[in-house]
Amino acid sequence: MKRFLLALCLLWAVCPLRAADDLSVLGQAETNHVPRLPGPDDRLICRLTATLLERMHYAQKPFDQEIAAKFLDRYLDALDPQRMLFLQSDVEEFSKYRRTLHHLTKVLGDSMPAEIIYARFLDRVVQQALYVTNLLATEKFVFDTQERFNPNRREAERPKDMQEAQALWRTRLRWEYLNEKLAKKSPEEIQKTILRRYARQVRTLSELETQEVLQIYLSSLAHVYDPHSEYMSKSTLENFNINMKLALFGIGAVLSMEDGYCTIQSLSPGGPAERSGQIKPKDRIVMVAQGTNDFVDVVDMKLNKVVEMIRGPKDTVVRLVILPANTSDSSARKEVTLVRKEIKLEDAEAKAKIFELPAANGQSSIRVGVIDLPSFYADMTDRSAGHKSTTSDVAKLLKKLTQEKVAGVIMDLRRNGGGSLEEAINLTGLFIKEGPVVQVKDPDGTITVDKDTDPAVAYDGPLVILTSRFSASASEIFAGALQDYGRAVVVGDSSTHGKGTVQTVQELNRFARTTNSLGALKFTIRKFYRASGSSTQLKGIIPDIILPSVNNHAEVGEASIPGAMSWDTIPPAKFDPVNLVSPYLTELRRRSEERTAKDPDFVWIRQESDRFLKLKQDKTVSLNEAERLKERADQEARNAARKKELKARPAPDYKVYELTLKLADQPGLPPPMAVTNLLASASNKPPASATVEVSEDDADADKDEPVPNVDPHLNEARRILLDLINLLGKEKAIASKTGRE
Incomplete structure (x- = not known):
């Protein structure tokens, strides 16, 4: 901890005010989160969701121990899709739920496992952020070896211990740093961008409400049945129709969050994004700017916040930095300028x-x-x-x-x-x-x-x-x-x-x-x-x-x-x-x-x-x-x-x-x-x-x-x-x- 505080002071001295706010977030972050109690309606929501999936889903699969084991794996992957945070010891500790999640969810309506696992997830997120902050202040970022990084670890083994996890975090940080350097940013700009990214991730994930965690948890259960099934929380349901209408204003794209990236799922025919010819499904949005203002990094930002930034008054300009879908080089970015429009029927006919x-x-x-x-x-x-x-x-x-x-x-x-x-x-x-x-x-x-x-x-x-x-x-x-x-x-x-x-x-x-x-x-x-x-x-x-x-x-x-x-x-x-x-x-x-x-x-x-x-x-x-x-x-x-x-x-x-x-x-x-x-x-x-x-x-x-x-x-x-x-x-x-x- 002393080492981290020293790094914090070093970064504080060279970072501007906004970055100092990010450092403050990291300085106050907890590393031993206590699981929260579920919401008052969560028990009923769990029972109903489990029952509907078991009885009414096309697959007609009983919610048994086999589904329970897959449910746990889906939830772990939903929180940590790149398998860089949870340790193998964490997974072993949670493996008891493989035998009980079906009974806990369907019969008892107990969603406490969601909060217990999420608390451990937050611990690992903060630990990674603190480790990265220390490296940003002390590491010499020279890229002259034959080191390589796998940006897609979906099928990889989870780190066996903290030492192995930190080695992964360091390699990922070097990958992020090189991508920013290849985008012709100065060392100070790179530090600020990466620091803000990790601070925002800590802040965003720490502020997630219990209903949002429950939505991730029960959607993980639904995804065991098929990827197009999901649970929508109260707030998500309230915004569902509004969002569908608002999608007709802006750039004309359906967005989702995948691996920390705001990802284009589909384009509305005739919309600004589709008309530009420069954006296609599975492209990732990494930065957003309003008109001529500075770009804001949106990697690991909550989806609804990214959407709010992309939407805006009709005929105004939004600029996006896009990471094309068919590339593994995260520095291969392109800037796209779009004018927000109302998508009219004749554009889509x-x-x-x-x-x-x-x-x-x-x-x-x-x-x-x-x-x-x-x-x-x-x-x-x-x-x-x-x-x-x-x-x-x-x-x-x-x-x-x-x-x-x-x-x-x-x-x-x-x-x-x-x-x-x-x-x-x-x-x-x-x-x-x-x-x-x-x-x-x-x-x-x-x-x-x-x-x-x-x-x-x-x-x-x-x-x-x-x-x-x-x-x-x-x-x-x-x-x-x-x-x-x-x-x-x-x-x-x-x-x-x-x-x-x-x-x-x-x-x-x-x-x-x-x-x-x-x-x-x-x-x-x-x-x-x-x-x-x-x-x-x-x-x-x-x-x-x-x-x-x-x-x-x-x-x-x-x-x-x-x-x-x-x-x-x-x-x-x-x-x-x-x-x-x-x-x-x-x-x-x-x-x-x-x-x-x-x-x-x-x-x-x-x-x-x-x-x-x-x-x-x-x-x-x-x-x-x-x-x-x-x-x-x-x-x-x-x-x-x-x-x-x-x-x-x-x-x-x-x-x-x-x-x-x-x-x-x-x-x-x-x-x-x-x-x-x-x-x-x-x-x-x-x-x-x-x-x-x-x-x-x-x-x-x-x-x-x-x-x-x-x-x-x-x-x-x-x-x-x-x-x-x-x-x-x-x-x-x-x-x-x-x-x-």
Whole structure:
């Protein structure tokens, strides 16, 4: 303790006033926390949560000793996901709960284990912070050895004793320090940033109320059943609807806290974050600034505080420092400036483009349509025949595309995270006569077949569906149905997201005689299956033609979430496939593989995928400054060469017409987009899964020179569609000559 006080004095002498406040927090921190008593309603909340999960969750698993053991592990990992705080002796001490948590929770409603374990957790948090503070004052931060650090210790062994824990804490501190140094901060700035981070963590975790701890605890139990189930405390439930509405103001992103980082879970179509083209799911926000003010470090800050900082008045500026998802180098940050906006419905509705491609081989020019569908939406307040919906909007666009004589259509679902199940069924009906679209299975095994009952078809021509790892839920049902019927060629990443479950939110007060708010439980109640009987859960939809993509190797999608429910099958529904594409799939794949093997964009993507795989397999990061600088220089050189190659390309040889729903009602087409609008711009970037990015450092060099905004996946989907049109045309010509139709 004397050593720590000496370090505290040294830091106090060099740190400004705000950092001195952080030092004060650490100086007053306790290292022997006493467990608090549970809240007055906690006993009832525990019993109800345990009972509902056991009886009403889709899995129908009894809350027994096996679940109890997993419950304990989940809670420990929820508090200490990087396994750097709890010692093996702590885990051994708490192992008695493996045999008793089911009885304590379900029968007695005793949540005292949550507070006992949390008190020990706080002890370790404070011990780490004090140790780090001492190192900041006394350590010489030189990075010239071959030392390495594993920033992802989710599967690692916990430290066996305090000595081993301190060795881990020291290595982590050196990793944090080097990241800040590579971000070109001075030693004083680095000290201040890291000190504030640890002080904030101590302050935030020490101030957590019992209901917040209970929420972590019972959500850990729910996560044993599946990762989409969770307990919401009273305050969380009260803010639930408000937060959903407020999400429409700001940057348009759904955020969560993962391993101390505020993480982008999904982007609202048409929102500032999505429009910027610089942010994608699983990116981490490490700093936030209001307008031109200084950045504030938000690592380990409570999620609601980060959200408050990101939200703000309409048309004001918020600046974010983003740590990209597909990097293990925590110094590889980029700054993104966004203007807060209200996300309007028209920003998130279906849109279309017509590509007018030049004549080839003596043939006339050809038009193909692309419909960008960001979600499956519907106006729930208006259920009349012509109410606003995905299906009615897409039908209008299809009618316009048909009038303009497109030879084929691409449905772009790459950023479609789902939405209304009813709309997924109705939209499928625009492309098939009638029949089953999706099967839904209840916990008791009851299977319901949801069908399209309208024999009318809005479009019967060549069809390609473009997907990504971010296409989820309702978009998977739509793509899977048209794949089962053989109605469309599905093209894209190695699979879609793989979320094939349905959740419900039940307020616990419904099951208790009390006026006190007990919070709510969100839990899984159903599972989706395709008409063919295959679940969309976990595996998602496997495209007919898989394109090279870094996403194919990234840890995104349901399969990357611990505890995700399994994939399985049920008997297929009775339906009549149309098999419009199956005769041509082998030839379509062959042609696509030949093209992507030589295409410079896909060559680049393969190179980036190989680099990402190498980093992913290594799992550790070098703490050698020279090595890290060389790695950065190599990446910047690659980006510069990529940018040079893109800029040297000729202007596009095709015309593009943009169609909104308003324009779809008007005769003719608007003027084609100017060539400059086909080049890189914030409003015209493709979804993150398809963007070939140029580093921010390179982009700053000559901002006035636009760079071609390449979208390799859409380009190849268009070529596949042209191949399909060509093959169908040949088949039709042969049929005509032989008298077949």
